[in-house]
Each structure stands twice: as structure tokens, then as C-alpha cells.
Amino acid sequence: MNKPSTITVPCPQCKTELVWDTNNPFRPFCSDTCKNHDLIAWANEEHNIPGDSLHDDVLSRDLEQDY
Numbered sequence: 001m002n003k004p005s006t007i008t009v010p011c012p013q014c015k016t017e018l019v020w021d022t023n024n025p026f027r028p029f030c031s032d033t034c035k036n037h038d039l040i041a042w043a044n045e046e047h048n049i050p051g052d053s054l055h056d057d058v059l060s061r062d063l064e065q066d067y
């Protein structure tokens with residue numbers, strides 16, 4: 001059986017289309033740089049109050065419906 005055409009996925013960090021490769025240790029990122037960048041952003045978010053951004057999200061969604 002032939003494999004389907006190559007799957008490409010955008011890097012969550014820099015949006016670069018990369019070929020999905022199970023051998024890529026940085027999946028789903030394109031590189032070590034992007035992977036670390038995401039970890040840093042994730043770590044920074046931990047300093048915020050958990051759930052606060054979710055609350056803001058609900059509020060802004062209500063506002064959008066009003067307009």
C-alpha cells in the first residue's frame with residue numbers, strides 16, 4: 001500500500017509549514033528554538049492567575065454578541 005501524500009503541519013510557534021515526521025524530536029514544532037519559546041511562554045502564563053484569561057474570554061465573547 002502506498003503512503004498518502006506527505007502531511008505538513010504549521011509550527012504552532014512560527015507557523016512555518018513543516019513535514020510531519022515522527023522522527024522529528026521537536027514535533028509539533030519546527031525546531032528546538034520554537035519548542036523552547038513555547039515552553040517559556042507557557043511558564044510565563046503560570047505566573048498569571050489560573051482561569052483569569054478564560055474569564056476574560058467569556059466576557060469578551062458576551063460583548064461580541066451584543067454588537
Ligand SMILES: [Zn+2]
Nearest residue numbers: 011014030034
Ligand atoms: Zn517554528
